[in-house]
Amino acid sequence: MGERKIGLVATIAVAVVVLVGVSIALLAFDPRTTGADALRTGGLAAGSVVALYALWLNDRRRRVEEERQKTERQRHELENRRADLDRDRVADERFARAVELLGHEADQVRVGALHALAGLARSNPDYTQTVLDVLCSYLRRPFWHHRHSDNAPASAGTPLNTDDGPVQWSRDAKDGAERKLQVRLTAQRLIADLLPAAGDEAAPAYDLDLTNASLEYFDTSDRKIGSLILRYGKLFSDNNFSRCEFHGDVWFTGTTVGAGRLYGRFRCDDAVFHQRAWFPGVEFNGRASFRRTRFHGQTRFADSRFAGSVLMTRAEFHGPADFRSVRFEHDADLSGTTFHDEAQHTGITTSPDREVVLPDGWTAVRA
Numbered sequence: 001m002g003e004r005k006i007g008l009v010a011t012i013a014v015a016v017v018v019l020v021g022v023s024i025a026l027l028a029f030d031p032r033t034t035g036a037d038a039l040r041t042g043g044l045a046a047g048s049v050v051a052l053y054a055l056w057l058n059d060r061r062r063r064v065e066e067e068r069q070k071t072e073r074q075r076h077e078l079e080n081r082r083a084d085l086d087r088d089r090v091a092d093e094r095f096a097r098a099v100e101l102l103g104h105e106a107d108q109v110r111v112g113a114l115h116a117l118a119g120l121a122r123s124n125p126d127y128t129q130t131v132l133d134v135l136c137s138y139l140r141r142p143f144w145h146h147r148h149s150d151n152a153p154a155s156a157g158t159p160l161n162t163d164d165g166p167v168q169w170s171r172d173a174k175d176g177a178e179r180k181l182q183v184r185l186t187a188q189r190l191i192a193d194l195l196p197a198a199g200d201e202a203a204p205a206y207d208l209d210l211t212n213a214s215l216e217y218f219d220t221s222d223r224k225i226g227s228l229i230l231r232y233g234k235l236f237s238d239n240n241f242s243r244c245e246f247h248g249d250v251w252f253t254g255t256t257v258g259a260g261r262l263y264g265r266f267r268c269d270d271a272v273f274h275q276r277a278w279f280p281g282v283e284f285n286g287r288a289s290f291r292r293t294r295f296h297g298q299t300r301f302a303d304s305r306f307a308g309s310v311l312m313t314r315a316e317f318h319g320p321a322d323f324r325s326v327r328f329e330h331d332a333d334l335s336g337t338t339f340h341d342e343a344q345h346t347g348i349t350t351s352p353d354r355e356v357v358l359p360d361g362w363t364a365v366r367a
Helices: 002-029 035-101 107-123 125-139 171-194
Strands: 214-216 234-236 238-240 265-267
Touching (some): 035 107, 107 125, 107 171, 171 214
Parallel strands (some): 238 265
């Protein structure tokens, strides 16, 4: 404030000096100039001095305002970074706590932990892949259920006395297996909920690793998936991958679909495999359906066994396809299937009392 007053006084003094000096100079050196003209010219010169000071003052005020705004932006950025760090810290604590609770004995606590993880992924998308990895890891844990097989152990570590016959499940063992199954079904539903919708080009394609997992009623229909690893998995009841878009490699090597007491149905209609689709050695004990499914990468069904009926009508294979040594033990319909690349189909076997429709030019051995 003091500098501004001094500057204003100095400017007024300079303006007065300019006014007087210009007026006197005009009167002294130009006889034609009247007193009024000299005073008016001097006033204009003095006004220019004042205007220059006003411009300088306005520029200085602008620079001060810019510095103030810059400082304010830096302060906001610092506060935002601090808030982000606080959110990350809280999210990390929530994540660690939820993962810890997944090992709780009470099934309702584990269900709550699963929902907490899913909520964390929804509120913080950066956690989505990590949460999906944890959910998949939970489903990869060893699991047996009395409805899946008569010959499975009654518990992971304590099989009951069988007297060389089928396992006799106690009521407590059945109840415990059922509670575990309900938790696992929750994990499966949450995985499907966290996956983006098929056709959403802006959404990331998340990967799923379900190696050796036991799944029942697993439904990811209409979802976008990156890579899917389901090697040596066990799928029971009805599992649905219809209208999925797989943007990464898909591995079902050695997977069993329906075994023991549950002959599962495998649905994969209208799906799109953009990369490799690997089904070698898969056992389809129930109905399998690949109607209108498109395979854009290398596809392999070699050594697979279809104990139930299979529908692969109007499927499209744009990459190399391998159907060598496939066994069709029930009805099979591959009519309308098109191959845009090499297709290997030697050693196919079919059941003599079943209706099997193969693509043109394919042959099979009745066995």
